[in-house]
Amino acid sequence: MPSRSIRTPGIKDVAALAGVSASTASKALNDTGQLRAATRERVRQAAEQLGFTPDSRGRALASGRSFTVGLITTDSSGRFSIPIMLGAEDALSAGEMALVLCDTRDDPLREQHYLKSLVSRRVDGIIVTGRRTEAREPIDVPIPVVYAFSPSTDPDDTSVIVDDHGGAASAARHLLSLGREQIAHVTGPESHLSAQIRAAATMGAAREAFVGQPLYGEWSERWGRHAVDVLLRAQPTVDAITCGSDQIARGVCDRLRELGRSVPDDIAVTGYDNWSVMALASRPPLTTVDMELEELGRRTANLLLDVIAGSPRRGQLILPTRLITRESTLGT
Amino acid sequence: MPSRSIRTPGIKDVAALAGVSASTASKALNDTGQLRAATRERVRQAAEQLGFTPDSRGRALASGRSFTVGLITTDSSGRFSIPIMLGAEDALSAGEMALVLCDTRDDPLREQHYLKSLVSRRVDGIIVTGRRTEAREPIDVPIPVVYAFSPSTDPDDTSVIVDDHGGAASAARHLLSLGREQIAHVTGPESHLSAQIRAAATMGAAREAFVGQPLYGEWSERWGRHAVDVLLRAQPTVDAITCGSDQIARGVCDRLRELGRSVPDDIAVTGYDNWSVMALASRPPLTTVDMELEELGRRTANLLLDVIAGSPRRGQLILPTRLITRESTLGT
DNA sequence: GAAAATCCGGAACACGTTTTCCTGGACGAA
DNA sequence: TTCGTCCAGGAAAACGTGTTCCGGATTTTC
Structure with missing residues (x-):
């Protein structure tokens, strides 16, 4: 008796145990062809008993x-x-x-x-x-x-x-609907298409409520913090900031808090990405755009x-x- | 002429073009068997010309x-x-x-x-x-x-x-080597094995420099911030805090800064994970354990x-x- | 009761490769 | 010349499955 009997059972083993041919076993297991219900069941039980798992390599080749x-x-x-x-x-x-x-x-x-x-x-x-x-x-x-x-x-x-355009626009419209009238935008490098698109969409949606120019920088909290200083110097009366990422938004919130500005009472902030580790850990948690x-x-x-x-x-x-x-x- | 000629070429096509049998082509392409160098090269060129890519499904089945x-x-x-x-x-x-x-x-x-x-x-x-x-x-x-x-x-x-034990111990030893004498530990839920191990390792390595008990909580910045208040009330003279995660450590740093305590001058802090978005964004950036x-x-x-x-x-x-x-x- | 329709299951082939075995020829030695 | 050895390459089997075709058996119909 050769020791190769320890190999995983093939469809032929199932067929042999069920007393049918390999092709019949295939039909039984795949619910195809014309077979008596009893035969199907017999083959199924044999497959079950042997713990038969079809080899998808064979199937791949054939199909x-x-x-x-x-x-x-x-x-x-x-x-x-x-x-x-x-x-x-x-x-x-x-x-x-x-x-x-x-x-x-x-x-x-x-x-x-x-x-x-x-x-x-x-x-x-x-x-x-x-x-x-x-x-x-x-x-x-x-x-x-x-x-x-x-x-x-x-x-x-x-x-x-x-829909990056739509996402950024929805944030701006949300702020408008809350009565904000001076909306600024802080985002990543201008060389990034997504930064450009989001900035353009924000300006388009905010219309006359948009103040100044989009502030391009990098995708980091540090830039968010720094941008707040730049922004408040140029636009002291801003009441909303939409950010190109949650990291930036978190930096913005941190810096505003340090300056004693309340979020959102004084200035509302939105992020982008819904990256939970940023959006939820931020103080306060961020309204943001989820790209799904x-x-x-x-x-x-x-x-x-x-x-x-x-x-x-x-x-x-x-x-x-x-x-x-x-x-x-x-x-x- | 059947239109099936558009299918991707197989080894038989290569063999036919080179004027040899399929098995010879296989040997030539796999550098096996006994073949004349000229034949090998001829087969290789044929394969190149046809853009032949072996079908790994066949190979899988055979091997x-x-x-x-x-x-x-x-x-x-x-x-x-x-x-x-x-x-x-x-x-x-x-x-x-x-x-x-x-x-x-x-x-x-x-x-x-x-x-x-x-x-x-x-x-x-x-x-x-x-x-x-x-x-x-x-x-x-x-x-x-x-x-x-x-x-x-x-x-x-x-x-x-x-080596979670070694990782936590290395952080504690690092603090000892810097001359810190009152080391506390803030970490995640006690139900987590990693929290237990890291706490035990920290206590073992810090020895008599360890103060109080490990503070178990959750893996969040919020818990890190809160833990600082708890800790300073119980151990006002602590000069180092090892944390069970970078998130906790970042929360710890934030709260210490808010309280006017300098990191690391007053209190040194270490994290765990080297999760760059936490460790680098933290103020100051975190000394931490990288699990590689x-x-x-x-x-x-x-x-x-x-x-x-x-x-x-x-x-x-x-x-x-x-x-x-x-x-x-x-x-x- | 015979012819036809239906049902069931098996034999053979296909898929693409690797590998084992084998043959025919070239060559050297006796 | 003859035998043995070695080399180059071909034929066939193997891997495991799905599918097509075909023949035998059973049932239906007149």
């Missing part, structure tokens, strides 16, 4: 699909890619698909390497995501691709992006599944943001 | 391996799992292995589902990780498994964990590769932490 999709991210250390990843993984696992993770660390060589690897694995599709909202070069593979967060520069590619990145990941994955299934939806899908209101605008 | 490992995480939203994931992915990709991501979201049903899926994919190995340092139930699969961060309750399983989780992920992956290769290393591997010194203990 021409791999039931796997690749996720290429230029930086998963960033806090944007993570929720997208999770959302995608969530949507895919519901469809019995697996997600293989590829973090290029912004290295084009690594990206090439990963692409080769994914093509070699005959992945059913690829999701490409990055940490910036700037469009990126499309990748060149004979496989369905969907871009998330960072769209492809080719408008015919399928991309899912955040996990939902974006889910939508991206579902779109990719559609493409794989043969009904592609070309162009950019722009997902709405959600305004989260907290004490930094509403008070207690 | 009995899948060149894939699964990563099961009970929560990838936590900031502990992420660096571990990235480190593991880094180490694995160097070995031409792919990582499939499974986030159970702490749901046992999802975990079962994922395990089935991974077994079905005939994954070469599995990494299990969690967000707490408490040991967890081992998983039951006929596949090599290595546990990261959260060890298995079975001491014979392979686990890679952080990315390295832990890499080590875990390499250990798993060893197990797969047939040379398992059983038991717990305890990795050292690294003390990062900054202004919160050293001053400017």
Whole structure:
């Protein structure tokens, strides 16, 4: 008796135990073909008894699909890619698909390497995501691709992006609805598209209530604190500040408190990102814009599944943001 | 002429173009078997010309391996799992292995589902990780498994964990070496093993310099701020505070500053985690303990590769932490 | 009771690669 | 010349599954 009997049981073992052929066992387990109910049950019990788990490698080979999709991210250390990843993984696992993770660390060589690897694995599709909202070069593979967060520069590619304009505008409108009349904006580097978009949207929505010019700096608490000094010197009567990120907003709140200005009684503040460790730890907690990145990941994955299934939806899908209101605008 | 000529070229196409058999082509491309150098080169050129990429599904079936490992995480939203994931992915990709991501979201049903899926994919190995340092139930699969961060309750399983004791002790010794004589400790819930360990290690290392009792609370800035009030009432002459997390330490610093106590001149403060968004944004920046989780992920992956290769290393591997010194203990 | 329709299950092949075994030829030694 | 050795490469099997086709058995219909 050869010792190879310890290998995991295959469909042939199940078939043998049930007294049928391998093909019949396959049909029984997949609810296909014409089989007597009794036979089906017999095969099922045999599979159960042996603890049979079908080998998806065989299935992949036979079906021409791999039931796997690749996720290429230029930086998963960033806090944007993570929720997208999770959302995608969530949507895919519901469809019995697996997600293989590829973090290029912004290295084009690594990206090439990963692409080769994914093509070699005959992945059913690829999701490409990055940490910036700037469009990126499309990748060149004979496989369905969907871009998330960072769209492809080719408008015919399928991309899912955040409505950054709408998000910033909703914060400004919220402040207007609360009766604020002098709204300023503090945000990140002007070289960042998202900073530009949010600034433009804020000015557009606030109209004549907007005061001064957008203050561009960096995405940090320190800049938020410093910006308050700059701003109060130029616009002493400002009564609301919308910020390009929760980090900036937290810095703004800290500095205002140090100066004895009450938030929101004297000056209301809004953030952006709904990054809980910032938005909730801030004093007071921040009204902020949630980009709903996990939902974006889910939508991206579902779109990719559609493409794989043969009904592609070309162009950019722009997902709405959600305004989260907290004490930094509403008070207690 | 059938239109199926548009499918991606297989090894048989390469072989045909090079004028050899499929098996010869395989040998040529894999540098195995006995072939003339000229033949090898001819096959290589043919492969190049056709843009041939081997189908790893076929390879997987033939070799009995899948060149894939699964990563099961009970929560990838936590900031502990992420660096571990990235480190593991880094180490694995160097070995031409792919990582499939499974986030159970702490749901046992999802975990079962994922395990089935991974077994079905005939994954070469599995990494299990969690967000707490408490040991967890081992998983039951006929596949090599290595546990990261959260060890298995079975001491014979392979686990890679952080030297929490050493990390906390190193912070205390650092303070002693700076001449501090009254060291207090503020940390998270007593129900958390990591809080207990770090408290015990701090007391053990500080010896007679330790004052009062460890203050257990929660992993938040708010608790850090509140703890300062509690602590100063009981121990007004304290000159150093080690904290169980960077969040707590940041809260401690904020409150001390509000009370007009200088950090580190009056009271030195240390954190834990080296979570840059906390440790660097804190005023002053925090001296803290880095658990080097990315390295832990890499080590875990390499250990798993060893197990797969047939040379398992059983038991717990305890990795050292690294003390990062900054202004919160050293001053400017 | 015979012909037709229906149902059930098996044999064979396909998927793409690796690997084992084998053959035919070239070459050196006796 | 003949035998043995070595080399280059081909044929076939193997991996595990899904699917197509086909024949035999059972039931239905007139």
